[in-house]
Amino acid sequence: MNKKSSNDTLSSTNQTVAKKVKTPKRPNIIMILCDDLGYADVGFNGSEDIKTPALDALAMTGTKLTSAYVPHPFCGPSRAGIMTGRYAHTIGAQFNLPPNSETIGEGIDKNETFMSKVLQESGYQTGMVGKWHLGAINKYHPNSRGFDDFYGFLGGGHNYHPEDYKTKYAAAKAKGTQTIWDYLTPLEYNGKEVVDDNQYLTDVLSNQGVRFIKEYSKNDDPFFLFMSYNAPHTPLEAKKEDIEVFSSIKDKNRRTYAAMVYAVDRGVGKMIEELKATGEYENTLIVFFSDNGGRLDKGANNFPLKEGKGSVYEGGYRVPMFFHWAGKVPSGMIYNHPVSALDLYPTLTTLANANSKIPSDKILAGKNIWDDFLLNKEVKREDYIFTMRHRNGFSDVGVRKGKWKAVKAFKQNWKLFNIEQDIGESKDVSGSYPKIIKELVSEAENWSRTHIQPKWWHNKETGEEWKSLKMPHFEKTFSID
Structure with a gap:
């Protein structure tokens, strides 16, 4: 589905010629992150059945990045990479934290300075709304990692209807349940339990984004707002009236999923209205993207990419993205060159x-892309973009440089694709370019030497398997048959 208009997204023709713009210092920054959003599930990236008018308007008057990658095809490691500017594998965070992670007392290493902390220490007013998933005990809490203002939840997800999750939480508490699933636990505001969240969760989060903009725009200092939506991550739950908007979609999962994305779009529209009302719109850089690819079994569409969430093929970690800053980011430009979400840390700071305010010993895997991005120049021609997923005793790897991408997927041999000509990764050309695949695999192996052992696993079984099999066995991963 959505095949026709996706070609427009991949077009190399730009509607606006990029030109040098003098960039003012210290804009407001709003980073909007969706959870498990499919590549083709927003209008600006080709969707024909999901309506996203607010996002489309921003993308069309900003710059769309068609070849944007996140560091990992799963939520937690991807978010860890975005906030630390490092691949999660290099800091022991290559797996999702398990549910109710406060029981293991783990989180992202305190020696890793978050982007938010750097901005906070430079005078920014910092806020986060929504999903955290980077540690649930006090020392890993958002308020301890550079956020003045936090409203949301600490785990990897949450149910959406308060009448449902509040009832189930109260019932579990009444039974004396020691550990209640964190998808049901109360939301919090700066460490205090929230009791007035009586609307659909995505609307609650959007309203808090509006509240933050309204409150902090009154001060002279700029602000940084991380809008970390959990939609359209499972469970698939939407408002009845939003589902009715998509009554023409026959598949139930797709219909509910579409309604969840629609709710995010509505919230973004409200925040844009507030930026304009407070006079902050023209001095605010907005970055929109997803933490990984969409789940094909839960209503998402990643066309024309191969596979989805969890995969090292494009559908797992190539995501929709745009930059918008009125008068500063080129309007109507399409940036087709590869970029990584790891570039956001050095670029935004x-x-x-x-x-x-960045510690002198801070390691950053990305680079500042801003000046070349504004001119529509390729900024990462000589850079490698990596991803890796461990599963069932094996390691899947993806590595891209320029037009070439090498893939090692579950129990399969290494393959090579010309990703510019074959975005769907359908034709393995490794036999025709042995030197190129050897170079890519060699660089991925060098990258693997910077990894450390995981500090946690997303469940007990995976941890036991890892230890019993003496993972990661990279000597097998990087052999070319």
């Missing part, structure tokens, strides 16, 4: 004039 540079725009914020906050580099002096």
Whole structure:
């Protein structure tokens, strides 16, 4: 589905010629992150059945990035990479934290300075709304990692209807249940339990984004807002009236999923209205993307990419993305060159004039792309973009450089694709370019030497398997047959 208009997204023709723009210092920054959003599930990236008018308007008057990658095809490691500017494998966070992670007392290493902390220490007013998933005990809490203002939940997901999750939580508590599933636990505001969240969760989060903009725009200092939606992550739950908007979609999962994305779009529209009302719209950079690819079994569409969430093929970690900043980011431009979400840390802190607050020993895997991005120049021609997923005693790997991408997927041999000509990764050309695949695999192996052992696993069984099989066995992963 959605095949016709997706070609427009991949077009190399730009509607606006990029030109040098003098960038003012210290804009407001809003980073909007969706959870498990499919590549083709927003109008600006080709969707014909999901309506996203607010996002489309921003994308069309900003710049669409058609070749944007996140660091990992799963939520937790991807978010860890975005906030630390490092691949999660290099800090022991290559697996999702398990449900109710407060029981294991783990989180992202405190020695890793988050982007939010750098911005906070440089004078930014910092806020986060929504899903955290980077540690649930106090020392890993958002308020301890650079956020002045946090409203949301600490785990990897949450149910959406308060009449449902509040009832189930109260029932479990009445029974004396020691550990209640964190999808049901109360939301919090700066460590205090929230009791007035009586609307659909996505609307609650959007309203908090509006509240943050309204409150913090009154001060002279710029603000950084991380809008970390959990939609359209499972469970598939939407408002009845939103589902009715998509009554023409026959598949139940797709229909509910579409309604969940629609609710995010509505919230973004409200935040844009508030930016304009407070006079902050023209001094605000908005970055929109997803933490990984969509789940094909839960209503998502990643066309024309191969596979989805969890995969090292494109559908697992190539995501929809746009930058919008009125008068500064080119309007109507399409940026087709590869970029990584790891580039956001150095790029945004540079725009914020906050580099002096980055610790001198801080390792960053990305680069500041801003100036070349504005001119529509390729900024990562010589850079490698990696991803890796461990599963069932094996390691899946994806590595891209320029037009070439090498893939090692579950129990299969290494394959090579010309990703610019074959975005669907359908034709293995490794036999024709042995030197190229050897180079890519060699660089991925060098990258693997920077990894450390996982500090946790998403469940007990995976941890036991990892230890019994003496993982990761990279000597097998990087052999070319």
